[in-house]
Amino acid sequence: MNDIGYAxxxxxxxxxxxxxxxxxxxxxxxxxxxxxxxxxxxxxxLAPEPNLGQQALFAxxxxxxxxxxxxxxxxxxxxxxxxxxxxxxxxxxxGRKLGHxxxxxxxxxxxxxxxxxxxxxxxxxxxxxxxxxxxxxRDARWRIEFNGLGELDFCPVVRxxxxxxxxxxxDVLGQAQAFAAEVGPALLERAMTWAYLSETExxxxxEGEAPTHDKATLFAALLRRxxxxxxxxxxxxxxxQNAAISNPFDKAAQFRTEQNRLQKDVxxxxxxxxxxxxxxxxxxxxxxxxRLANQRPPTLDALxxxxxxxxxxxxIHPFMDGNGRLSRFLIHHCLGQSGLLxxxxxxxxxxxxKKHEADYxxxxxxxxxxxxxxxxxxxxGDEHYAYEWAADADVWFRCMDLTEAAAFTLDMAEASLxxxxxxEVAFLGIFxxxxxxxxxxxxxxxxxxxxxxxxxxxxxxxLSINRRKRYADRVQPEVMDAxxxxxxxxxxxxxLNDEAPD
Numbered sequence: 001m002n003d004i005g006y007a008x009x010x011x012x013x014x015x016x017x018x019x020x021x022x023x024x025x026x027x028x029x030x031x032x033x034x035x036x037x038x039x040x041x042x043x044x045x046l047a048p049e050p051n052l053g054q055q056a057l058f059a060x061x062x063x064x065x066x067x068x069x070x071x072x073x074x075x076x077x078x079x080x081x082x083x084x085x086x087x088x089x090x091x092x093x094x095g096r097k098l099g100h101x102x103x104x105x106x107x108x109x110x111x112x113x114x115x116x117x118x119x120x121x122x123x124x125x126x127x128x129x130x131x132x133x134x135x136x137x138r139d140a141r142w143r144i145e146f147n148g149l150g151e152l153d154f155c156p157v158v159r160x161x162x163x164x165x166x167x168x169x170x171d172v173l174g175q176a177q178a179f180a181a182e183v184g185p186a187l188l189e190r191a192m193t194w195a196y197l198s199e200t201e202x203x204x205x206x207e208g209e210a211p212t213h214d215k216a217t218l219f220a221a222l223l224r225r226x227x228x229x230x231x232x233x234x235x236x237x238x239x240x241q242n243a244a245i246s247n248p249f250d251k252a253a254q255f256r257t258e259q260n261r262l263q264k265d266v267x268x269x270x271x272x273x274x275x276x277x278x279x280x281x282x283x284x285x286x287x288x289x290x291r292l293a294n295q296r297p298p299t300l301d302a303l304x305x306x307x308x309x310x311x312x313x314x315x316i317h318p319f320m321d322g323n324g325r326l327s328r329f330l331i332h333h334c335l336g337q338s339g340l341l342x343x344x345x346x347x348x349x350x351x352x353x354k355k356h357e358a359d360y361x362x363x364x365x366x367x368x369x370x371x372x373x374x375x376x377x378x379x380x381g382d383e384h385y386a387y388e389w390a391a392d393a394d395v396w397f398r399c400m401d402l403t404e405a406a407a408f409t410l411d412m413a414e415a416s417l418x419x420x421x422x423x424e425v426a427f428l429g430i431f432x433x434x435x436x437x438x439x440x441x442x443x444x445x446x447x448x449x450x451x452x453x454x455x456x457x458x459x460x461x462x463l464s465i466n467r468r469k470r471y472a473d474r475v476q477p478e479v480m481d482a483x484x485x486x487x488x489x490x491x492x493x494x495x496l497n498d499e500a501p502d
Contacts, residue, residue, distance in 0.1 A: 002026040004047060005040070005059035006066045012052065013072040013392060016373030018401070024063060032062060052077050053085045053098070060094040065126055067148070067157055067399040072392045074102040083112035091120045100125065100142040104152050109141075118143045132158045132304055134297040149297065149308065152398075154288030156308050159403045167410035168301050172347075173340040176417055180342040183425050188342075194424050195348045196220045202350035203328050206357070215246055219325070226332035227344055231294040234286070240329065241322045250321040255283050259387055260317050261377070262368075268379040274368040275375040275387060276317035277397045285397060286318050293334060306334035307409035308402050315367055315400060328353070331409065352415040363408035367400055427457060430490040437486050437496045442479045452483050461488040 003011060007023035024040035026047055027033075033041040040062060048058040052073045059066065074082070082102055086095040096118060102110050124145045126133050133147040148155035158164075180188050200219045204211040211219065222243045230236060234255060242251045262274040277285060293309045296302065314327035328350050335341055353360045374393040378386045434453050438444075448471060456463050463484045471480065486496055 004042060005055055005063050006069050008050070008055045009052060009059065009069045009073050012055075013069070013076065014390070015069065015072060015392070015396070016370040018068070018367075018370045018396065019066075022063075024059070051081070053081055056098055057085075057092075057094045060097055064130055064159070065097075065157070066401075067155055068395045068401075070098070070101055071105055071152075071395045071399065074098060074105055075392060077102070079111050083110055086110075087113065087116065090116065090118055093120070093123050096120070096123070096142045096144055097125060100139050100144040100146070101152075103141070104139070104146065126157075128299070130160055132160060132297075132300050134300070149300065150288055150292045154285050154292070154398050156292075156312055157399060157401045157403070158304055158308060158406050159401070161403060161407070164304075164403060164407045164410070167407060167414070168304065170410075170414060172410065172413045172417055173302060173335070173338075176341055176345060176347065179417065179421065180345055187425060187428060188345075190428055191421060191425050192344060192346060195346045195421065196223055198351050198420070199223060199332075199346060199348040202348060202352075202354045203325050205354050206328075206350060206360070207324055218243055218246075222329060223332060223346060224344065226329065226346070227336035227341075229337065232290045232330075232333070234290075237286075237290075237318070237326070241319050241326055244325045244329070245322045247321070252319045252322075255279075255286055255318040256320050258320070259385075260320055261385065262317075269377040269385070272372070272377050272385075274372055275377060276315065277394070278387070278389065281394055281397065282316050282318050285312075285316050289313060289316065293330070294337075296334070296338065302335060302338040302340050303410050303413055304406045305338075306331045307406040309334050310409065311363070311367075311402050311405035312400060314364070315371070316397070347413055347416040348420050349409075349412045349416045351420050352412040356412065356415070359408055359411070363405050366404040367402070371396060430457065430487065433490050433496060434483065434486045438479075438483055442482065444475055444479060448475060449483070452480065453487060456484055456487040457491065461491050 002025040003023060004026060005024040007019055007025065010017065010019055022038040024042050026044050027041040029041045029043050031043060032046065035041065042062075046058075048054040056070060056073045056077075059069070077098075079102075082098060086092070086099045089095055099110055099113075118141070120143050122138060122143050122145050124133065124136070124147045126147050128147070132149060134149045135147070137146045138144075139146060146152070149158065150156065183191065197216070197220060200211065200216050200223065203219065204215070222240060225240075238252050238254060245251065257279050259278060260276050261272050262276075264271045264273055276282060289309065289312050296305045310327045310330045313330055314323050317323045319326070331349055332346060335347070341347075374390050374396060376388040376390075378388075380386070431450075431453050435449060438449055452463065452467070452471065452475070455467055461484070463480055468477070468480055489496055
């Protein structure tokens, strides 16, 4: 086998393939070479010894911090072997990281290190140049600074890939503030009315539903609460879950106390596509996630924070129903709590997600697809399912890599502003111009005029024959022609004949 480092550890501990192409392997090269897909080619002369300790040291040095695999490794390392490894090089950064993780995970000192001391300067567990990090917690024994996004019990990981950092640097929230100032309060209020309605419809559409008027009204009201400065608690999430769904039998009273699963339209275990963590672990993880949601690390980008909270929530799946809708609401909640958007400003992110459903599925399955291998499901008929979890399954839920989720969320935030919000404001400008133009020349019902303008705009500037027939009994043909012509000119950036040229 040519795999080394994390790929070797993943195989040794029997974990599903969470690495994908990001693996190191031996090859006929003279030096370590990073490939475009994120893999490493390593010369045979640098191959580490085939044991967990040496493979982990190599991985830490050359591949960064894969926390889940490191925790799986330190759980299996014989303490005496790890003690001997760190004693051989007490100031080695990578040995210190392993010792720190062993003791932090086991909550006791590594035996066999009487009189052990480190003379090196403090070093971070996660390199801030390569990872988004949280507040520093110093371990004086190992001179290591734990700086993950949360505690070791729940520490999601987001890598600072070039693609993700390019998205962060666009400062979508800053652009949103500038956009709000540019359009002015009156037009912004109308655009927000559209945004709340469209976000509601988009979120339901992702779930394959068309909301009734009552459902839409309730969910839009829920979205408006995202700017309320309220910390996430179990009580608040239960309240939001109850407001997000209408079936009284699906309304929760607390986080779930039974095993949940996601299933395709195929009966039995073959149809199960994802198994979220067991109820006890889900409750524990939700306590940690709520702390992270309520205390965004100062150096963590607000949109990345929103992505972490949203996707971690949906992977934990703390309720039996309504998790998807609530996960998207949590994006708005985190942005509302950040104070980086104008009051009541909402980015219609679900609208963008619906239009990019394949990318949404890709972001979800980056974690959920390999995670399916953590649980063996057996079916005994009807609703009789049994779940057998793999050893160390919990570390993958505790240390989920959400890099792809963050990149997708930032893409959707940008699309919701640049495409959907700006298009809506542009349409409102066209609508107002055409309405003034037609009102000055013709007398017809305001509701008819509004509907005709919208219809013509949505049809690319043309009024269909069917629409003409529908309005023939109350709108004269020449008036419909005038409305159509005015919409076409406005869409093409031309002035109407009663407007002063720019």
